[in-house]
Amino acid sequence: MPSRKREVAARPLLVAPRPHRVVLALRQSIDGGVDLEPCIAPGARIRPGDCVARPRRADGAALHTPIGGIVSTLARHPLVHADGPGPCVIVEAGSSPDPESAPSEPLGDGYRALAPEALLERLRDSGLAGLGGAAFALDAKLDQARNRGCGLLLLNGAECDPWICCDDRLMRDRAAEILDGAQVLLYASGAARCVVAVGDDKPEALGALGAGLAALGDERITLQAIPALYPAGAENLLVATVTGMAVPAGGLPADVGVLCHNVASAAALARFVRRGEPLLRRIVTVTGGGVAEPCNIEAWIGTPLAELLALAGSGTAPPERLIVGGAMSGLAVADASAPLTKAANCVIAATAADLGGPRSGPELPCIRCGDCAHACPVDLQPQLLHWALRAGDPLALARLRLEDCIECGCCDYVCPSGIPLTARFRAARAAELRRKEAEAQARDWRERHAAQVVRRERVAAAERAQFERARAEGDGEAGA
Amino acid sequence: MNEASAPAPHLSGGRSVARVMGLVLLALLPYALVHAWLYGPVLPLQLAVATAAALGAEALALRLRNRDPGTALRDRSVLVTAALLAAALPPFLPWWITVFATAIAVLLGKHAFGGLGQNPFNPAMVGYATALLAFPQEMTRWTLPVTASPLDWSALASTGFASVLGLANTAAIDGWTGATALEALHTGLAQRLTMPEIRALPAFGTFGGAGVEWLALAALLGGLALLLLQVIRWQVPVAVLAGLATAAALGRAFDPGAHAGVLLHLFAGSTMLGAFFIATDPVSGAASARGRLVFGAGIGVLTYLIRAFGVHPDGFAFAVLLMNLAVPLIDRHTLTQVHGRART
Numbered sequence: 060m061p062s063r064k065r066e067v068a069a070r071p072l073l074v075a076p077r078p079h080r081v082v083l084a085l086r087q088s089i090d091g092g093v094d095l096e097p098c099i100a101p102g103a104r105i106r107p108g109d110c111v112a113r114p115r116r117a118d119g120a121a122l123h124t125p126i127g128g129i130v131s132t133l134a135r136h137p138l139v140h141a142d143g144p145g146p147c148v149i150v151e152a153g154s155s156p157d158p159e160s161a162p163s164e165p166l167g168d169g170y171r172a173l174a175p176e177a178l179l180e181r182l183r184d185s186g187l188a189g190l191g192g193a194a195f196a197l198d199a200k201l202d203q204a205r206n207r208g209c210g211l212l213l214l215n216g217a218e219c220d221p222w223i224c225c226d227d228r229l230m231r232d233r234a235a236e237i238l239d240g241a242q243v244l245l246y247a248s249g250a251a252r253c254v255v256a257v258g259d260d261k262p263e264a265l266g267a268l269g270a271g272l273a274a275l276g277d278e279r280i281t282l283q284a285i286p287a288l289y290p291a292g293a294e295n296l297l298v299a300t301v302t303g304m305a306v307p308a309g310g311l312p313a314d315v316g317v318l319c320h321n322v323a324s325a326a327a328l329a330r331f332v333r334r335g336e337p338l339l340r341r342i343v344t345v346t347g348g349g350v351a352e353p354c355n356i357e358a359w360i361g362t363p364l365a366e367l368l369a370l371a372g373s374g375t376a377p378p379e380r381l382i383v384g385g386a387m388s389g390l391a392v393a394d395a396s397a398p399l400t401k402a403a404n405c406v407i408a409a410t411a412a413d414l415g416g417p418r419s420g421p422e423l424p425c426i427r428c429g430d431c432a433h434a435c436p437v438d439l440q441p442q443l444l445h446w447a448l449r450a451g452d453p454l455a456l457a458r459l460r461l462e463d464c465i466e467c468g469c470c471d472y473v474c475p476s477g478i479p480l481t482a483r484f485r486a487a488r489a490a491e492l493r494r495k496e497a498e499a500q501a502r503d504w505r506e507r508h509a510a511q512v513v514r515r516e517r518v519a520a521a522e523r524a525q526f527e528r529a530r531a532e533g534d535g536e537a538g539a
Numbered sequence: 540m541n542e543a544s545a546p547a548p549h550l551s552g553g554r555s556v557a558r559v560m561g562l563v564l565l566a567l568l569p570y571a572l573v574h575a576w577l578y579g580p581v582l583p584l585q586l587a588v589a590t591a592a593a594l595g596a597e598a599l600a601l602r603l604r605n606r607d608p609g610t611a612l613r614d615r616s617v618l619v620t621a622a623l624l625a626a627a628l629p630p631f632l633p634w635w636i637t638v639f640a641t642a643i644a645v646l647l648g649k650h651a652f653g654g655l656g657q658n659p660f661n662p663a664m665v666g667y668a669t670a671l672l673a674f675p676q677e678m679t680r681w682t683l684p685v686t687a688s689p690l691d692w693s694a695l696a697s698t699g700f701a702s703v704l705g706l707a708n709t710a711a712i713d714g715w716t717g718a719t720a721l722e723a724l725h726t727g728l729a730q731r732l733t734m735p736e737i738r739a740l741p742a743f744g745t746f747g748g749a750g751v752e753w754l755a756l757a758a759l760l761g762g763l764a765l766l767l768l769q770v771i772r773w774q775v776p777v778a779v780l781a782g783l784a785t786a787a788a789l790g791r792a793f794d795p796g797a798h799a800g801v802l803l804h805l806f807a808g809s810t811m812l813g814a815f816f817i818a819t820d821p822v823s824g825a826a827s828a829r830g831r832l833v834f835g836a837g838i839g840v841l842t843y844l845i846r847a848f849g850v851h852p853d854g855f856a857f858a859v860l861l862m863n864l865a866v867p868l869i870d871r872h873t874l875t876q877v878h879g880r881a882r883t
Contacts, residue, residue, distance in 0.1 A: 060550070221550070295879060308879035380545055387548040407549075415551050423556050423614055424656030428821040429772065430554070432828075437878035443826055443870065460877045468548030475554045476656075482546035 060221050060289055060472070062260065063386075063413075067346050068224035069263075070354040072232055075340075075370055077126050081361030082136050082398035083111055083148040085122070088194040089383070089390050089402050090141035093119030097148050103130045104153075108337055110184060111148045120188035120196035120401070125339040125359035128152040137394035139364075139383045139403055147398070150361070165335035175205065175247050182247070185331045186338040191215060191292075191321035194402040197328060203311075204248040204318035212250040213301060213312065214241055216257040216264065216322040217285060217292030220385030223405040225342040226322050228355040230257065230264035233326055234271035240325030241280055243332055248318050253280045255322065256301050258287030289387060290436055290467040294319050308437070308463040323404075341401060345371040349378030349408025358399055364406055365395040378408035386413075387468040423476035431470035431480065437463055441470040441480050448487055461487060556655075560615035562770045563816065566761035567622055570812065573757040577684040577750045578630040579696030584703050586625040588634045592641035593621035600650035616655055620644055623663040623816055627809055628670070630682045631702035631715070640670035660863045661823045668856045679852070683717045684750025687741050690715055717741065720748030720807040721852040724799050734796055747806025755811035762815025771819040774831035779814040780805060782839020790847055798847060808853040810842070817855070823863045830866075830873035837862040 085095040095112035099105060105124055112122040128151050136147040170178055179198045187197035218226045230237060241253050257265050268282050285291055285300050295306040304315040312319045323341065330336050339360060346353035351372030358367055364381065382389040383403050431441035440459055447455035461484060470480045574582045597617045601608040624641055644666025652658045671678045685692050698715055701707040718726065720742045727737035744752045765771045783804055790798035804810065818838050825834040838858045845854025
């Protein structure tokens with residue numbers, strides 16, 4: 060897979076100005092994820108850094124506004140999400156700039172004085188979330204790691220997609236911040252050591268982190284170069300590469316005692332601890348033939364993608380497709396007004412040339428060449444899955460472990476027949492998930508119905524008993 | 540910004556079925572050159588006959604199945620079927636048998652099961668085996684190579700064209716045909732000849748069949764190119780050759796008087812062409828790497844068993860077809876272990 064990011068990563072980081080209007084999506088991941096609940100009303104005046112929405116579940120992270128102003132509406136808006144438009148909080152900056160809100164008192168080195176549990180409590184409202192893609196709350200993951208007794212903290216700097224280089228830029232520029240974050244994570248999780256795994260195609264990042272480590276002198280933290288071969292950065296595969304332990308399929312790294320975080324999440328944590336800044340911005344790669352100056356931008360959450368593209372310069376050719384996330388697993392977005400989310404690590408304004416031109420023709424039948432099985436990083440048999448899908452055979456799909464597909468797209472990439480395997484597997488997995496949910500719901504209803512029947516019988520029996528008793532007493536009185 | 544519904548991944552490796560098939564055709568070039576040296580330039584004619592028949596049969600089948608002939612013909616798979624048949628059939632085979640074998644391959648071998656990707660049997664081998672059963676005499680009449688023939692190259696060339704076009708003087712056929720090495724071995728053993736006597740017959744070359752050994756080397760060369768280009772993977776050819784060699788070595792060890800050596804089996808008949816170009820057909824082969832090893836080894840062993848104990852001097856086509864039958868079973872029992880799962 061030809062890499063398209065060396066020059067882009069080498070360009071200096073661009074810091075975006077605060078936008079005048081932000082669209083804060085109540086879904087911050089690319090698919091699935093946790094829906095947030097707004098905690099402000101339309102018309103409310105808010106300051107930068109104020110919380111606008113809170114999660115309903117523990118694995119969601121709170122959401123904060125990067126600009127001060129007035130909450131204009133709570134409305135549905137185009138999103139970077141597989142399900143399309145979704146609810147958003149839209150904030151308009153006032154005509155007179157609001158005073159910068161005083162960030163909450165930074166913890167500084169004082170975090171060590173807190174018990175880890177108390178530190179996690181402080182992180183609860185920080186909005187910190189996994190910046191690698193899933194956008195799960197940092198504190199929820201840490202809490203789980205504490206409960207499971209994870210001994211190893213693994214910081215993911217693999218970044219193996221051929222286009223994404225935001226972590227590369229971050230590691231070059233802010234190695235000290237990442238290592239600072241690693242120390243906080245070690246303290247909060249109780250892990251004994253930390254491995255920072257970096258793709259070996261990033262010598263500058265490895266150099267910066269190496270120098271940072273030498274300056275820090277913390278022997279719990281080590282740096283490891285790993286082969287930069289897509290999809291090496293997929294969490295469970297990275298764990299296998301670094302530790303040699305296979306995470307049980309469908310399981311989490313915590314199952315083998317590993318806590319995995321993206322390097323960007325660690326840097327964001329350090330920023331929160333040192334400056335008291337909740338998660339308001341992230342570094343995002345803006346690239347593709349559709350922009351003149353592809354580069355990495357430190358951008359504010361909620362900025363419309365069109366503004367990011369404008370910052371990177373409008374290109375000569377109009378983009379054929381706007382992709383958020385990597386070229387291999389990213390999501391095509393129809394509307395450039397969709398806002399930046401915490402999970403969005405890359406925006407590609409892809410031209411037809413970037414996409415390798417149109418496919419050579421229509422989809423052909425599978426010729427069972429087996430290239431897909433050769434390419435599959437989790438050793439599935441995509442061509443057999445393809446046949447089982449065509450046959451509509453759920454037993455075969457289960458036997459062939461469709462559920463273990465990580466949707467990396469490698470099978471599509473090599474398929475000579477041009478079959479959209481990943482898309483079909485994704486759809487089948489989603490359908491299976493819906494079926495299981497419906498089944499669980501039906502079971503729930505059945506159990507409640509059964510309980511209701513029992514309850515009614517009990518009530519009826521009690522009434523009958525009372526009636527009998529009353530009649531017996533009545534008979535007794537009559538006889539007296 | 541259209542195509543917003545385009546699903547990931549947004550990149551493609553750029554390999555297509557047509558490109559894969561084109562590379563297979565190119566890899567047959569060394570074989571074609573050696574063939575022209577040994578038997579005169581008759582292969583292009585045979586190839587033209589087979590290709591015309593294959594395209595005609597494909598177009599007819601697609602028409603009958605109400606499919607668009609344009610897209611289906613562009614994948615070049617039918618050209619590979621035709622080329623493999625032309626390469627495997629006896630050099631001077633009359634054109635109507637070539638047409639028959641090709642038509643059977645495309646119509647019964649491929650389209651009767653639903654066309655590209657659906658055929659359980661290797662189409663070329665279906666055609667070859669049917670022709671062998673229908674025209675046993677013509678199908679076993681192998682041309683003597685220029686090195687052993689009473690005819691010189693130009694006379695061989697003109698005789699070849701005449702024979703393919705059906706204009707040859709049938710009385711003169713004995714002048715340019717002879718038994719193949721495997722056939723000589725077969726009949727020699729039946730006539731109670733000793734192994735040294737058999738090996739001294741003109742059908743045998745330095746290490747394999749006379750002439751055919753060079754064809755086998757050319758096929759090996761083309762096959763190695765396909766391996767390097769990753770058009771085929773190593774498991775099937777290696778397993779075919781290893782299976783055949785192991786069985787031949789065992790036969791030789793137990794009864795050297797009645798079994799030929801390993802080298803003869805590897806460099807006679809259609810072993811090399813079959814191992815690299817025919818058994819590697821992905822559609823009718825096993826899916827996983829382990830499955831391909833089983834599939835290939837089965838072909839090698841069955842080929843030997845048919846050659847050593849069967850009525851046919853060569854058994855490669857039958858071995859391939861038999862192992863095609865076993866593919867669903869092999870696939871079922873050679874599932875790969877999914878990352879993070881215990882083997883089930």
